[in-house]
Amino acid sequence: MSLKTTTTEYSTVFDLKPTISRNGFLGLWKLLHGYRLKYGAAVLFLTLMALFNTGKFLLVQLFTDNVLTQQLENLTLALALVAFGFVGLAICQGYFAFLSGKLASETGERMAVRLRDYLFDHFQRLPFSFHDRAKTGELIQRATSDIESIQRFFAEQATGVGRILLLFSINFIAVLLIHVQLALMSVVVIPLVVATSIFFFRRTSIAFDKMQDEESKLTATLQESLTGVRVVKAFSRQDFEEKKFERDNRSRFVYGKRLLLMHTFFWPITDIMTGFQMLLGLFVGAMLVMTGEITVGMYLAYAGLIIYIIYPIRELGRLIVQTATGMVSYQRISRIIAEEREDLGFDALPPVTNLQGEFEFRDVSFAYHNGETVLHEISFSVKPGQTVALLGSTGSGKTSLVNLLPRFYDYTSGSITLDGVELRDYPRWFLRQHIGIVEQQPFLFSRTIRENIAFGAGRDVTDEA
Known part of the structure; x- marks a missing residue:
């Protein structure tokens, strides 16, 4: 896929029409054009962070089973090496987590800049008929709130999903190496958590879309009221405008409340599931220690690793629900991008150049x-x-x-x-x-009087003019 670019003095405006897709994830992947390598590096650093995190718990197993239980002559040296190992692993984990977050945040900001530049340019080039039927408040909503949702998707949610999957995979493999049956027992509720997350994801997408529509109407009402405030005051219609705004604000509140209620129900349900899984895993692990199937060091390592198996799945459910906002915002912006621009015919020559005006x-x-x-x-x-x-x-x-x-x-x-x-x-x-x-x-731009007078000239204008 190739993206056409238009270079201006300040930025490069990409043609985002090729990124339009009915599949939100595919469309967002296309939107990453030019930043996929950087985003891939962020995921790679996440992998390294997860590996160093798991290494700390394996070091606990090593320390418990091979240092504390052994009569070592150089116990002090062994303790020092283990301590340095912990510190080194923690530093590496933190360093790669920082690099991953930095690259993901940069990508999110770049995506926001790209979308804002394109949408502003696109708004200027859309036909008169589009602006006749579109509400200014809704367009402002697309260029602000929806772009922020996509920015959060790239900066936090997508990398968060990657981080969770990596933590789960690496730590699950580590538990498999400790005890296969214990590892399988530690993930029995995961299908239920994922199914619950998908259930809420679908309903959250619908609720967020409706809430954004209501927020667009609210913004449009506010914009129209402020733009026509002189007319409102001239006819003493303040009470009418206040009731109109209150009605739209109330509608926005109702849909926002529905969205929050879905999140409110989601958390307790998944917390109960993951809490039960945690207790079950620790109980089974303790029984295996008592029967001698695993060592105390293995159990301590497992107690740390299971947190990074259960907790990521709990967070994955949250992120699956939250990514619905990014998907909805992408589709809303895509509908604007799909609008055809007005052909001004710059390549065509006029049939008559010296107009008389008849x-x-x-x-x-x-x-x-x-x-x-x-x-x-x-x-x-x-x-x-x-x-x-x-x-x-x-x-x-x-x-x-x-x-x-x-x-x-x-x-x-x-x-x-x-x-x-x-x-x-x-x-x-x-x-x-x-x-x-x-x-x-008449409309005056927030510029000097000279710039307003010369706005439509298309050439340099003298101060005398």
Whole structure:
């Protein structure tokens, strides 16, 4: 898979369309393009960390069975070597855990930067029709909360799953070497824990998706209220807006509560299962010591190793449930990425370069994507230099008609000509460079007055201008 890139002064924007997949895990793997080696190194360091962790418990077995029970002449030296061994293993374990966490966190941050850059660029290039139907608050939600969920997936959850599987595998092999039957007895509840985790994973995915939708609505309501605060105050509609926000906030609370209740039920259930497994394993191990099948050192090593068999599985269940948030956020962002960008026709040359400005409408009709026809067989002409006013009630189609001129939308039927040439024959970039628009409600960017005035010029503007 190759990803196209667009290099700007500050960053490289990757084309993320090839990463879209109905399978969330496959899509997130594709999203790792360019960082898989670093992420693989993080997993490798996790493996080394798990090995050194297991080594500490095997050293306990060695110390108990071969040092404490033996009459050694150099007991002091043996104790010193064992102590240095513990310290060395702990240092190595901590060092590789640090390296793994560092690389995983860096990857998560890089993924967040990549997604933010792409989404911002994508938002600018989506067609007018998309922004007409999309709510600003929902787009903000995609570019903030959903990206943070994906960042946590890479930085914490995916490596957490890898860490748990490695700890379980390595420590289970170590217990197998101690006593096969004891090892098998130590994992009897694991299928139940995994099945419970998958059960909650599916329901958590649905609940989180609904909660994010409600949070998007809440953000949109807040954004609209703050944007139109002057209108709200002018008509004394503060109480109406407050009730509207309270209704959306209450809905967000209800879905958030459902999600938390699922986590609340999940933990006690898995804690009971893993607690029972821990007691069963320690009891069986103690019985094996009493019958002489394993040594005291083996039992002490097993008592430490079983913690890193049971505890990881308990954590695995938690992470399986939490990864649902990353999966849902990926799918929500993928729906935005899948939207086709507007073709401005930069590769096309305009049929006429020296425009005079004569427009002619012949039986022009226009309908939005929902099938609602707003313009019916409109015909009129505008000569160069002529001033024309469009009069009509709200919803009569004045704005829709004007939006056809720069080709924000294309007319459904009929013909519009500019200087005798069909409007569709002009590339969009050319029309928008030559058509000036004064909005009914002017918008100022958070920049200087000079930058706002020169925003649409596309060239250097003198201070006198």
